[in-house]
Each structure stands twice: as structure tokens, then as C-alpha cells.
Amino acid sequence: MDALNIILSLLPKDFPVPIMIVQHISPVSDNYLVKFLDNACRIKVKEAGEKIKPEQGTAYIAPPNYHLxxxxxxxxxxxxxxxxxxxxxxxxxxxxxxxxAYGKNLIGIILTGANKDGSMGLKKIKKYKGLTIVQSPETAAADEMPKSAIAAVDVDFILPLNSIASFLCKIFGKKPINKTSININHMKND
Structure with missing residues (x-):
């Protein structure tokens, strides 16, 4: 959750692409993660659902116990x-x-995690000429997923966690949110 919060909270409200997220969570988890991130971020954060057409500036999180x-x-x-x-x-x-679905227009990002999930999917993204990014294992709370992805795929970029949001913003010609301004805005609303 911390890695997602660090990245998503720095994306501007008008981030020009949709984001789909898989977070390994308990099958009986409530939607706390969605509510927390939606409150912490400028982009919208929603639980993914059937037949939703993803919209820019919105992150869709896989619901507990469902593949997205x-x-x-x-x-x-x-x-x-x-x-x-x-x-x-x-x-x-x-x-x-x-x-x-997206072919070369897809960006796949592997973050912290304690299994090998994502490596095969990242390999397919790379095969289809999409962009592949992996969090540097040194900055991961659990480094098995990043290490597994790096071993399986010739990834395009290995980035520290605190650089991923600004890198994504640069790709799309946007400026990341300044954390100082977020804190000031929150203080004004208190």
C-alpha cells in the first residue's frame, strides 16, 4: 500500500491515461485500500468492475479474490x-x-512484493513492445517480485520507488504533484 500511495499521490488529476492495479490482498479484505488511496490522491481511485471502460486520470484496483x-x-x-x-x-x-489489448501502448510496472507474480506478464508486455519498469529492489519493502522480474525480462527501466511517479509524468508531459503544496492545501482545509 505504501508504494502505491507514494506513486499515485504524486500524479496530477489530469493524468492522461487510466491505471490498472493488482495488489495482493486478503480474499476477505474490505475496500479500505481504495478509500484510502482515493482520499490521498488527486486522481480518482476506484475498485475495478465488470465492463468498465477505463478513463484517464483514474486508477482501477482489482477487487479482493478476483483476477482483473x-x-x-x-x-x-x-x-x-x-x-x-x-x-x-x-x-x-x-x-x-x-x-x-494495448500492445505497444502499455506500460507495465512491477513494485514491491513477496512472490514471482508479474514476471511472465511483464515478459509479454516487452514482447509486444510495451514499456517495462521495475522498482529497484533496494527500495522495495519485499524485493522478490522486482528481483524475479529483472531476472526474467530485459526491463527498460529499473527505478527507485520515489522516482517512478516523476518518470511517468515526464513520459506524458505532466508535472508531478509537489508534496509541499499537498500538505499546505490539507492544512488550509483543516
Whole structure:
């Protein structure tokens, strides 16, 4: 959750692409993560649902115990198929289906995590000429997912956690949110 908060809270409200997220969480988790991130960020954060067409400036988080998929028409869908890499939701499932839908226009990012989920999906994104980014293992709370991805794929960029949001903003010609201004704005509202 901390890694997502660090990245998403620095993205501007008008971030020009949708974001799809898989977070390994308990199958019986409530939607605290969605509420927390939506309150902490300028972009909208929602739980992903069936047949939603992702909108720019919005992050969609896979619900507990459901795989998040991207259909070829770029709508979202959910599945309770078998776990992949001991996880449901699985990063591999999201990445592999998103690669089919978005091809070279997809950016796949692997963050902190304690299994190998995401490596195969990142490999497919790279095969389809999408951009691949991995959090540097030294900055990860759990380094197994970043290390596994780096071992499996010739990733385009290995970045420290605190550089990922500004890198994404630079790609899309946006300025990241200044944390000082966020704190000042919150103080004004108190």
C-alpha cells in the first residue's frame, strides 16, 4: 500500500491515461485500500468492475479474490479462475490481457512484493513492445517480485520507488504533484 500511495499521490488529476492495479490482498479484505488511496490522491481511485471502460486520470484496483482482466475492446472484466502464482488477483493475468489489448501502448510496472507474480506478464508486455519498469529492489519493502522480474525480462527501466511517479509524468508531459503544496492545501482545509 505504501508504494502505491507514494506513486499515485504524486500524479496530477489530469493524468492522461487510466491505471490498472493488482495488489495482493486478503480474499476477505474490505475496500479500505481504495478509500484510502482515493482520499490521498488527486486522481480518482476506484475498485475495478465488470465492463468498465477505463478513463484517464483514474486508477482501477482489482477487487479482493478476483483476477482483473482487460478485454480486447479495452473494457475491464473480473474472473475467479484459479490462482496464478498463489495469487488472485494476479499481476500476470492483468499484464497478459492488457498486453493483448494495448500492445505497444502499455506500460507495465512491477513494485514491491513477496512472490514471482508479474514476471511472465511483464515478459509479454516487452514482447509486444510495451514499456517495462521495475522498482529497484533496494527500495522495495519485499524485493522478490522486482528481483524475479529483472531476472526474467530485459526491463527498460529499473527505478527507485520515489522516482517512478516523476518518470511517468515526464513520459506524458505532466508535472508531478509537489508534496509541499499537498500538505499546505490539507492544512488550509483543516
Amino acid at each position: 482482466l482487460v478485454e480486447t475492446d479495452k473494457s475491464l472484466s473480473l474472473s475467479v479462475d484459479e490462482k496464478v502464482n498463489f495469487a488472485r488477483p494476479s499481476v500476470d493475468v492483468l499484464f497478459e490481457t492488457a498486453a493483448d
